[in-house]
Amino acid sequence: MRKTIIVIPVLNPNDAFLPYVRKLIDEQYASIIIVNDGSAAEKAPLFETLKKLPEVTVLTHSVNMGKGRALKSGFNYILTDPNASDYSGVITVDGDGQHTIEDVLKLSCKMEEEAANALVLGVRSFNEDNVPWTSRLGNTITKHLFKLLYGKGLVDTQTGLRGIPISLLSTFVAIEGERYSYETNMLVVAVKEDITFQEVPIETVYIEDNVESHFNALKDSVDIYALLFKNFFKFMSVSFSSFLIDLAFFQFFLFLFSFLITRSQIIVATILARVVSSVFNFVLNRRWVFESDKNLKQTLISYYGLALVVALVSGISVYWLFQLTSIKELILKIVIDALLFIMSYRIQKSLVFKTREK
Structure with missing residues (x-):
């Protein structure tokens, strides 16, 4: 049994989502928390199927509340679990298929190696041909601003594949942010609290020019940069x-x-x-x-x-x-x-x- 808990915030998952979760179970992940962040009614049968899997817990938002809120719902659920201390940490995984099973396993291994206060980031390379120019530009701007304003150079400030020690969950569940800016704020708080960063190279996956993403290029970018400059x-x-x-x-x-x-x-x-x-x-x-x-x-x-x-x-x-x-x-x-x-x-x-x- 793996010593890490998987948390997946998801909105209107596609047909590949259920097989993906089954593969995680095959890799001995015994606790997988899926946060249904206000998916459409036609997705209900999928979530009913997921609920029947003994390794899976499904949390539901009746309306879409944003990725940040979905992550915090998952973290809060773990913190109320009396058996949470049996695990070394939590791995957050995007529900749009961008994170391979192999990369999730990489972070699990790194989590077991690292000290209890290390935030592990799965970082992508943005120099590959399959990366949309908007994603390449956004990450370039964000990482340089982050370095300028907070003094920490990170390869990928927008990655959703992260390993968080159990000991840090209470810190991250309390910070502000409801949408994608929450993940940026997590990095800001980590710098402020002198939390160690570990970066693990992962595969750069963009499916059909990232059409599955729910990232709003204008609204979410404004939220992120407002947070960085706050x-x-x-x-x-x-x-x-x-x-x-x-x-x-x-x-x-x-x-x-x-x-x-x-x-x-x-x-x-x-x-x-x-x-x-x-x-x-x-x-x-x-x-x-x-x-x-x-x-x-x-x-x-x-x-x-x-x-x-x-x-x-x-x-x-x-x-x-x-x-x-x-x-x-x-x-x-x-x-x-x-x-x-x-x-x-x-x-x-x-x-x-x-x-x-x-």
Whole structure:
């Protein structure tokens, strides 16, 4: 008997689905959970047949709720099973025939080899001739954005063939996402929680240009990219708010210290306004953007050290490039500060506010 549980979310499965499940049973999978995510009424006889198989449990959504919700229904069912600890983990399999039995077995073997906290991904090659250009483009964009925003390079960020240890199910069942964005959020949470990734090469299967897929190219892509940029947008909003606060307090302190000579008045107002805006920026980044519980003193030192470095790099780079190219200083500063802004986000996320204890 295999030590892994199979979870298959499915919507209107084709005629090959029942033979596929029977092959999994032949490979000694004793627990196969199929989540019927609102399939049409004419598919009822198929699910009745599946229910009669002793190795199969069928969970049913009366309406289509999305792949993410279907996966979480399967995970939640496993967590309520008193015998779940007898298994090493769960393998999620797409119901459209894209994952071969041999590749499922590969992940089972890898799950048994790996430590209890490794998320195993079955990764495809997108350089093969049978890959639709939309899938190749989508994966290329997504994996590079994921690397840029979260600092983790993955071959295939959209794979549905995944091995999840039992110990991590409670983490993944609680995260947001109802449709395909849930699988992306699983990767985001795994990075945040310092969960180890293991990648296993699998066969790249696209049947009739992927017509069986229920992925909505527009809606689901928007959901996925909104999720990927969600944290960065929060970072941007805090930065913009800090800029406005800096301007407001600069004007306030100019008025407050109007009795000073002009030069001293500007210097004092600039310094005090920057102190107020930076404290605001630090608190919101720590609590809201990065949700960090890292040691406050250590984080403060790192944060203001980074701010000093960024300011120095910006000034030196603008001066050096102006001397080299004679491009307008304002244009150079906009370009350089935009690059430094993205770099600052990555450093704050991965170093300054990173909780090391996890």
